[in-house]
Amino acid sequence: MTIDVAPTPWTGRDDGPGVERRRWHHAINKPTNTTVASDASMSGGVAIIGFQSDEGVRRNKGRTGAANAPAAIRAMLVSLSAPAELCAQDLGDVRVNEHAMEAGQERLGHAVAGALQTSLLPIVLGGGHETAFGSYLGLAESGAVNGRRLGIINLDAHFDLRSDPISSSGTPFRQIAELHAATGEDFTYRVLGISEANNTLDLFHTASQLGVKHMIDEDCGITNLPAVTDFVSGFLNEVDAVYLTIDLDVLPAHVAPGVSAPAALGVPFEVILAVCRQLARSPKLLHVDVVELNPLFDIDNRTARAAARLVHAIATEHTALLRETPTAPASSPQTGIELL
Template sequence: MFPYLKEAGKATFQDRYVKKANELLVPWDGKQAGNIGVIGVPLSKSSISHSGAAFAPQAIRQALSFYSTYSIEAGIDLADITVTDYGDVVMHPTDIVESQRRIAETVEQVVALYPESKWIALGGDHSITFPVVSGWQKQKGKIGMIQFDAHHDLRNLEDGGPTNGTPFRRLIEAGVIDGSQLVQIGLRDFANSRAYTEYGKQRGVTMYTVEEVYRLGIQTIIEKSMQMLSDVDAVYVSVDMDVLDQAFAPGCPAIGPGGMDSRTLLQAILLLARYDKVQAMDIVEIDPTIDFRQMTSRLAAWFILQFLKEKKEGDF
């Protein structure tokens, strides 16, 4: 009726020849789904440091609006991809363990409905990886994991319970994965303890430090990692944004110098997405309340587009 009135929040500049990446997200109608599914996991009460990562799923979705669907490098347009957005898992207001149980149950149920879909989980802190992977793995069989992280996240549970420092220890000790099926990339100096490095080695975890990333090259590391995981049925990629140098990810609760640069991590995700076995990814540890000009959320949104770009080139 009124040509210059639009729905609140929608009154932005529109170019008839440009489709924004956030338009790829289509709410699930309870019936049909696209080849890619997104689910928000807004849990950060389990963080051992102050964190507003519970606000990240919506911040990442919104950050997609800063990008178009066209890749000038690949010469392809993602405009015809449907990314089904299943919304956010409802967290318990006080009970962390109950929240994690809800996450695992929800992921298991949704993946069971659409087992052929690829999945992207938007955290939340890194504690979400345990329940997400636990639910996802039940439909996948033997899985491998590639973890981009400054930290091992192999902490004991006695000193703090199921925090964001424990997900990979929990996955190993619960038998969801074997330590030999876990590759950690980007471990940073002065960010870990000897005890947890030794624990990982004893369990057969493969570890690459930031220095090794630049000395060996990310392509070599990805190729070696996927070759090592050649006998698994599916691979899950976990991206903790604090693997990046603080200059590239100021919105991480655990920022620090000496991390990876954003271009290297973008390349790594592109390389991994080329493998059919790579079927799921999470992005965790973004606190929008401390971010600067949405730098960290914008980068996370680009990770999603990198994943979609390569999957489209391979026609999923």
């Protein structure tokens, strides 16, 4: 796999030895405390990949700064408590040079494909939502979806189905839909948390034409959680493989002020957390990305903390799933990493 920036050591609070005192920085790039140290023991966990990009946000006329998101999320994740059996690799970052977004998306795709081919669950820390197209390229390259129906579920206030001639953070799912149309594949895309006030009628029309089902933010309150989980269950029943993408602007502005487009309403954090746990409990989940954090506009790291909590929940559920349904390891996720 190809990355631009090598991972740096994770350090944080240390309360002493023992799995009961384990934190994320103890787990990153190390075998679990409950297994014999070996390359094989690193397989089957999660892979953290950063995507330092805000070029798509700039093109979409948003507030730039998302290129700094991977470091901010890592900083909030480092000292969170880690499950005793968590296997986690930090594979470093893809860095997007100005006006070179497409090349960066291709390199992200290679990194995602490499992680998938070594039986890891890639969790990409974006970056603007242009991250999604790079993630999709990785899923396609890896062969992990071959012969299976892929479903994309987006937790987002926006459809990101724009048909602009220049790709941006607002176009990734339209680009994916066009690729599917060219090959005759079904395009199964669901969005939870749509803001009616922040999507034009044209975008709703496009979503309808493409068969995109969605729930608006007003229907995603905590009292309506059963309807939300039913929506997610219905999605899971339709597909064989799942790509989860989380745009942090789906959250209320007081929870996630550090985004390009803060939400006036948003979906309660408890609902988003429950959905992430529900999806991470499914063996169909192949890939996750968390995008649109802009540390320049964050307040007391609220948005970065929310992002880290979601990553933590997904990794915890995924670790529990692996423990219940162990699979033979493929190969070390460290094999074949190439630094540019």
